[in-house]
Amino acid sequence: MKFLTELKGEKFEVELRVEGEKVFARVADREYELESSEVESGVYLFKHDNCVYQIYVDSEGNAKVDNHFFEIKVFDPKRLRGFDKSGFSTEGTVEIKTAMPGKVVRVLAKEGDQVKSGDGVIVVEAMKMQNEMKSPKDGVVKEIRFSEGDNVNAGEVLAVIE
DSSP states (O other): OEEEEEETTEEEEEEEEEETTEEEEEETTEEEEEEEEEEETTEEEEEETTEEEEEEEOTTSOEEETTEEEOEEEEOGGGOTTOBTTTTBOOSOEEEEOSSOEEEEEEOOOTTOEEOTTOEEEEEEETTEEEEEEOSSSEEEEEEOOOTTOEEOTTOEEEEEO
């Protein structure tokens, strides 16, 4: 999986590959091999070079690593149409897509609603975890393509934001 992130105004490309409890990460030109586990919802342990890091991720996507707070923006380029990699642009119409098959458990916004970047739009349950799909930009919900209880396939467009 490839992501674009922003931390303290600096932008990074992040590539993740998960194999069991191992996570292989490439951040910019650095590579890491980590052992990982999710100890509870939103709480993760990562082991790297004999050090263990406890990471808390809140519902807004902010992270606290041990006692250090980080506001990290993460953009999934597969979810953004017309994506400008250099500036992480979310101009124009964007599509919110599901990364894996699952079931829509809640629709948080309806067509015509105003949403802000980071607002929840739709919740999909996949692999026994609920994933709140958030708007990547301020805008208006143009389309909601699924209802609560609908099954969705990987890559399907769930909602469109203008």
